Amino acid sequence: MNENQLPGDAAMPDPEWLKSLVRTKMPFGKYKNTTLSRLPIFYLEWFARKGFPKGKLGKQLEAVYEIKLNGLDDILKTVEKIS
Numbered sequence: 001m002n003e004n005q006l007p008g009d010a011a012m013p014d015p016e017w018l019k020s021l022v023r024t025k026m027p028f029g030k031y032k033n034t035t036l037s038r039l040p041i042f043y044l045e046w047f048a049r050k051g052f053p054k055g056k057l058g059k060q061l062e063a064v065y066e067i068k069l070n071g072l073d074d075i076l077k078t079v080e081k082i083s
Contacts, residue, residue: 015079017063018075018076018079019079019083020060021035021036021037021060021063021064021067021076021079022035022036022037022076022079022080022083023035023083024036024057024060026039027057030043031043036060036061036064037064037076037079037080039061039064041065041068041069044061044064044065044068044069045065047061047062047065048062048065052065064076
């Protein structure tokens with residue numbers, strides 16, 4: 001896996017990676033302590049324009065952005081329910 005790929009296969013995402021998106025809280029900013037999966041799309045769009053942070057948090061934010069951008073929010077809601 002290269003550094004730009006998300007953990008897991010595109011067709012079968014890693015369940016632990018998805019769980020991290022609904023458990024991890026934003027560590028800073030206006031939405032501090034909000035779980036990443038509940039961040040509003042406009043906030044994620046801002047990061048997409050300005051640049052996602054480096055490291056794991058940036059990859060998580062980018063993943064949530066892509067999920068929401070593609071109308072797949074139900075995946076995150078389902079993972080929230082079972083986590």
